[in-house]
Amino acid sequence: MPWSFGAERAGDESMEALLLAILKAVVAGLLMGLVFALVALGLTIIFGVMDVVNFAHGEFLMIGMYSTLLTAPLLGVDPVLTLPISGLVGAALGVLCYFGLIRYLLRGPVIAQLFGTFGLMLFLRNLALMIMGSEPMIVHKGILVGKSFVVGPGIVLGATKLAAGALSLLAFWGAWWLIDRTKTGKALTATSLDKEAAMYMGISTERVNALAWALGGASVAVAGGLLVNFWPVDPNVGLLFTMIAFATVALGGFGSIKGALVAGVLIGMIVQAPPVWDAMLRLAGSNAGSGFTIHSFKYTFVYLIYFLIMVFRPQGLFGWKQ
Amino acid sequence: MEAIKNAFDFSDFPRLDMGVAGAALAFLLVFPALPHSSFAMTTMIQFLMFSLYGMGWNTIGGYAGQVDLGKAQYVGIGAYTTAVMMVRWDVPFWVSMPLGMGLAVGWSFIIGYPLFKLKGHYFAIATIATSLVLKDLFEVWDFVGGAKGLELPLRGNMPDFLYLQFREDYYYFYILLVMFLAGLLFINGFRHSRLGFQLRAIKDNEDVARSLGINVHWSKIKAYAVATAYVAMVGSFHACYNFNIEPEDTMSLDLSVLIALMAMLGGAGSLWGPIIGASILVPMRSYLGSWLGGQAGLAGLDLVIYGGIIMLIAAVQPRGVWGIVQAVRAKRRRT
Numbered sequence: 001m002p003w004s005f006g007a008e009r010a011g012d013e014s015m016e017a018l019l020l021a022i023l024k025a026v027v028a029g030l031l032m033g034l035v036f037a038l039v040a041l042g043l044t045i046i047f048g049v050m051d052v053v054n055f056a057h058g059e060f061l062m063i064g065m066y067s068t069l070l071t072a073p074l075l076g077v078d079p080v081l082t083l084p085i086s087g088l089v090g091a092a093l094g095v096l097c098y099f100g101l102i103r104y105l106l107r108g109p110v111i112a113q114l115f116g117t118f119g120l121m122l123f124l125r126n127l128a129l130m131i132m133g134s135e136p137m138i139v140h141k142g143i144l145v146g147k148s149f150v151v152g153p154g155i156v157l158g159a160t161k162l163a164a165g166a167l168s169l170l171a172f173w174g175a176w177w178l179i180d181r182t183k184t185g186k187a188l189t190a191t192s193l194d195k196e197a198a199m200y201m202g203i204s205t206e207r208v209n210a211l212a213w214a215l216g217g218a219s220v221a222v223a224g225g226l227l228v229n230f231w232p233v234d235p236n237v238g239l240l241f242t243m244i245a246f247a248t249v250a251l252g253g254f255g256s257i258k259g260a261l262v263a264g265v266l267i268g269m270i271v272q273a274p275p276v277w278d279a280m281l282r283l284a285g286s287n288a289g290s291g292f293t294i295h296s297f298k299y300t301f302v303y304l305i306y307f308l309i310m311v312f313r314p315q316g317l318f319g320w321k322q
Numbered sequence: 323m324e325a326i327k328n329a330f331d332f333s334d335f336p337r338l339d340m341g342v343a344g345a346a347l348a349f350l351l352v353f354p355a356l357p358h359s360s361f362a363m364t365t366m367i368q369f370l371m372f373s374l375y376g377m378g379w380n381t382i383g384g385y386a387g388q389v390d391l392g393k394a395q396y397v398g399i400g401a402y403t404t405a406v407m408m409v410r411w412d413v414p415f416w417v418s419m420p421l422g423m424g425l426a427v428g429w430s431f432i433i434g435y436p437l438f439k440l441k442g443h444y445f446a447i448a449t450i451a452t453s454l455v456l457k458d459l460f461e462v463w464d465f466v467g468g469a470k471g472l473e474l475p476l477r478g479n480m481p482d483f484l485y486l487q488f489r490e491d492y493y494y495f496y497i498l499l500v501m502f503l504a505g506l507l508f509i510n511g512f513r514h515s516r517l518g519f520q521l522r523a524i525k526d527n528e529d530v531a532r533s534l535g536i537n538v539h540w541s542k543i544k545a546y547a548v549a550t551a552y553v554a555m556v557g558s559f560h561a562c563y564n565f566n567i568e569p570e571d572t573m574s575l576d577l578s579v580l581i582a583l584m585a586m587l588g589g590a591g592s593l594w595g596p597i598i599g600a601s602i603l604v605p606m607r608s609y610l611g612s613w614l615g616g617q618a619g620l621a622g623l624d625l626v627i628y629g630g631i632i633m634l635i636a637a638v639q640p641r642g643v644w645g646i647v648q649a650v651r652a653k654r655r656r657t
Binding site: 051053101104105108109110111112113114115116118119120121122123124125126127129130235239243246247250297299300303304306307310311314 | 383387389391436437439440442443444446447448450451452454455458459462575579582583586590622623625626628629630631632633634635636637638640
């Protein structure tokens with residue numbers, strides 16, 4: 001019968017599409033996940049050292065994105081070369097926030113810290129809105145923009161995403177080296193393990209806290225600088241990344257740097273996975289053409305994962321802080 | 323009987339407080355008769371709504387000390403129950419409001435049970451996550467109108483007390499005022515109730531409370547349910563008052579935070595705190611917004627100021643306006 005023949009061929013095609021979708025999701029998820037890991041790194045450092053959750057984390061990212069976007073044409077160099085500037089801006093912002101606000105919040109109850117950083121988030125977001133306007137912006141010119149590599153049939157890797165993944169890994173390694181191999185980094189680790197004991201050893205808590213905010217701000221701003229090459233920036237971009245960072249940190253374990261890397265990649269894959277599921281749905285033949293796609297839920301999964309991990313495994317994959 | 327007596331028992335406040343409260347109530351009662359702009363009326367209704375939201379939040383966030391940043395999901399459940407029932411089955415407000423409250427409270431038990439295994443920051447962020455998940459679902463759910471939301475049908479004969487449709491705002495104002503007073507009395511009774519004392523014990527020290535035989539987990543869930551009932555009730559009212567609801571304005575994180583902020587600015591864990599907070603923030607928000615929003619290049623300045631105030635309060639006096647009043651009084655008593 002001719003019609004069964006046709007159906008079989010269609011099945012084969014969607015099988016191929018499914019495999020391709022899986023391959024794409026893994027590659028894209030890995031690259032995106034490395035950037036997510038770098039975003040989460042700052043949050044986890046700050047949390048590990050002083051138990052403060054920074055709601056304005058996504059806004060730091062937004063500022064990092066804008067600073068790359070604006071300084072590149074100003075200095076006439078490629079956006080990739082302005083990453084150190086983003087890092088410096090982020091570090092300065094972190095230190096400023098610590099001495100201007102967080103230091104005072106630490107004296108109060110938990111509720112004061114939550115609201116204080118939330119106020120910071122509103123403040124930074126709307127300041128950006130006043131200065132930059134609400135139009136989404138993206139880097140248009142650069143050696144990476146618009147270039148791509150064809151890896152296999154149907155798999156195209158954007159150069160910007162590839163560079164973002166690789167440079168994120170590099171920045172992550174830098175932060176790890178700083179924390180694990182230098183004396184200052186060891187002071188940081190000591191304070192997060194036991195604040196009092198570290199104080200008796202002559203480590204200034206104030207300076208370590210400021211350092212944690214500088215490192216946290218710098219890493220997230222660099223992530224923003226990488227992200228702006230392929231992700232449009234507008235003043236409201238922060239909240240999504242704040243939530244992704246929370247989910248990543250929860251999955252990896254609050255305060256764990258290794259956890260942030262592994263969890264970032266996992267979350268990246270989860271966010272990129274829905275096309276695979278949609279391909280599976282098409283293969284199963286259900287819902288075809290109804291317009292319903294799991295794709296539109298891709299960030300809902302991130303929130304759901306946060307909730308489930310917090311309830312069932314609060315210490316995360318590699319967490320030591322409870 | 324005891325509960326009713328407790329609800330009217332304001333004897334632990336000094337006479338000055340009751341005088342101020344009485345004057346404020348008298349003002350609220352005659353406000354619609356005074357000459358006012360329609361903008362002032364809208365602001366006043368907003369004030370009453372946010373006072374009720376804040377009173378509800380205060381049970382879990384203030385008395386029990388659990389920072390809940392996910393109240394908007396219950397506002398949404400209340401609002402959507404009323405709207406869906408009115409659009410699809412022509413159910414009057416006074417039937418759909420209790421149903422919405424019931425649905426929201428039921429959902430709050432399901433969410434609350436796992437949620438209250440968490441504490442502090444973890445709890446706060448998890449409440450945000452649950453609220454965002456629900457909002458995402460509502461945005462794609464065709465039955466409730468998706469991201470575009472629902473438009474309530476206009477009925478012919480106004481004023482319609484069954485379906486809460488009026489041409490003049492003062493009807494809404496007085497109905498809301500009745501809810502406000504009932505809510506205030508209920509909270510006052512709640513304050514003196516067994517649960518109220520248990521919650522304050524939990525806030526002070528959870529381990530000690532547990533050792534005294536309080537079921538900490540269950541007490542928190544009950545307080546969460548009370549808070550939910552309040553916000554769902556106001557959510558239902560919001561649907562009728564606005565004629566139009568969508569996930570963005572009933573379930574957003576901004577609303578959750580605003581609710582908590584009202585209570586915190588006034589003073590979390592005190593009877594008057596949420597009302598004081600709403601009386602400061604709501605007029606400031608609407609007047610600043612309308613004054614600055616109209617001017618080009620200044621969009622967002624109101625929220626910048628807002629964020630600045632939040633940071634200032636959190637850093638200087640986390641116990642809010644009521645905390646300042648208490649501190650001044652304590653100082654005067656000492657000297």
